[in-house]
Amino acid sequence: MIDPFDLTGKTALVTGASQGLGARFATVLAERGAKVVLAARQVEKLETLKAEIERSGGVAHAVKLDVSQIDSISDCFEDTEQTLGPVDILINNAGVAISKSVLEQSENDWDRVIETNLKGAFFVAQTAAKRMAARGQGGSIVNIASVLALEVIGHLAPYAASKSGIWQITKTMALELARHQIRVNALAPGYIVTDINREFLEGPTGQQMVKKIPQRRYGDPADLDGALLLLASDAGRYMTGSILVVDGGFMLQ
Ligand SMILES: NC(=O)c1ccc[n+]([C@@H]2O[C@H](COP(=O)([O-])OP(=O)(O)OC[C@H]3O[C@@H](n4cnc5c(N)ncnc54)[C@H](OP(=O)(O)O)[C@@H]3O)[C@@H](O)[C@H]2O)c1
Known part of the structure; x- marks a missing residue:
C-alpha cells in the first residue's frame, strides 16, 4: 500500500530551521524521506542540525538566509537547486515577535516584525511558487501562521497583523496557484513552547493563561x-x- 505521507525523493526547504518549530519541522520531514534544506541566519545552529539529521540517516543541507533581504532569498533558492534540487515543499516558518503594548511599539519594532513575518514570508513563497510553476510539477507551500491570525491577545499588535496578513496571502496564493498544481495552506499553532515565548509562558502570566x-x-x-x-x-x-489550527482547544475559549 502506498503511504501518502511518504516524502521520499522530495526536496523540502524550511525557513527558520535554526531552532524551535523550524528545527522540528525539518527533522520530521527528513524522517519521512525528504531531502531538507535548512535555512536561517544562524548558520552554526543549522550545521549542528544538519549533522543530527545525517546521523539519523537523512539528507540535509544548510543555507544562510535572511528573509527580510530579497537578494538573500534568491541566493538561497539558487544554492538549494544546485545542491539538493528544485524545491517541492516549502515550510515558510521564519518569524519574530516583539511583545510591547500598542503605546510602546516603535517604528523599528513594526518594521522588523512586518519585514520578517509578512514581507519576507510573501517573497519566500513567491520565489518558491515561481520556480515550481516554471518547472511544471506542482508543489506544496505551508505558511506558518498562528492562532493570532484569527484571535488577539494584548502586546502583540504587529505580530497579529503579520499573521493575519499571512492568512490572507495563503488564500490568495492558493486561488491563483491551483492551476499550477501548487497547494498553499497555513498551519496555525496555538501556544507551543519554544525560545520565542518560553520566558513568557513559564512566567506568572503564562501559568495563569x-x-x-x-x-x-x-x-x-x-x-x-x-x-x-x-x-x-x-x-x-x-x-x-x-x-489548520493546532492549539489544544485554545480558540474555543
Ligand atoms: N511557538 C509558538 O507558540 C508559535 C505559535 C504560533 C506561531 N508560531 C510561529 O512559528 C514560527 C517559528 O516560531 P518559533 O516558536 O520556532 O520561534 P523561534 O524559536 O524564535 O524561531 C524563529 C526562527 O525564525 C528564524 N528567523 C527569524 N528572523 C529571520 C530572518 N530574518 N531570516 C531568516 N530566519 C529568521 C530564526 O532563525 P535565525 O535567528 O537563525 O535567523 C529562528 O530559526 C514563527 O513564524 C512563529 O511566529 C510560533
Whole structure:
C-alpha cells in the first residue's frame, strides 16, 4: 500500500530551521524521506542540525538566509537547486515577535516584525511558487501562521497583523496557484513552547493563561508533526487555501 505521507525523493526547504518549530519541522520531514534544506541566519545552529539529521540517516543541507533581504532569498533558492534540487515543499516558518503594548511599539519594532513575518514570508513563497510553476510539477507551500491570525491577545499588535496578513496571502496564493498544481495552506499553532515565548509562558502570566486552554497544557513542537505532514505531503492533496489550527482547544475559549 502506498503511504501518502511518504516524502521520499522530495526536496523540502524550511525557513527558520535554526531552532524551535523550524528545527522540528525539518527533522520530521527528513524522517519521512525528504531531502531538507535548512535555512536561517544562524548558520552554526543549522550545521549542528544538519549533522543530527545525517546521523539519523537523512539528507540535509544548510543555507544562510535572511528573509527580510530579497537578494538573500534568491541566493538561497539558487544554492538549494544546485545542491539538493528544485524545491517541492516549502515550510515558510521564519518569524519574530516583539511583545510591547500598542503605546510602546516603535517604528523599528513594526518594521522588523512586518519585514520578517509578512514581507519576507510573501517573497519566500513567491520565489518558491515561481520556480515550481516554471518547472511544471506542482508543489506544496505551508505558511506558518498562528492562532493570532484569527484571535488577539494584548502586546502583540504587529505580530497579529503579520499573521493575519499571512492568512490572507495563503488564500490568495492558493486561488491563483491551483492551476499550477501548487497547494498553499497555513498551519496555525496555538501556544507551543519554544525560545520565542518560553520566558513568557513559564512566567506568572503564562501559568495563569494555561488555565484557558481546554487541554490545560502548552504544546510541544512534536504536537504539530501530524498537521505539518498532512499539509506538506500527498495526504493533503485535495487541501488548498486551508488554515489548520493546532492549539489544544485554545480558540474555543
Ligand atoms: N511557538 C509558538 O507558540 C508559535 C505559535 C504560533 C506561531 N508560531 C510561529 O512559528 C514560527 C517559528 O516560531 P518559533 O516558536 O520556532 O520561534 P523561534 O524559536 O524564535 O524561531 C524563529 C526562527 O525564525 C528564524 N528567523 C527569524 N528572523 C529571520 C530572518 N530574518 N531570516 C531568516 N530566519 C529568521 C530564526 O532563525 P535565525 O535567528 O537563525 O535567523 C529562528 O530559526 C514563527 O513564524 C512563529 O511566529 C510560533
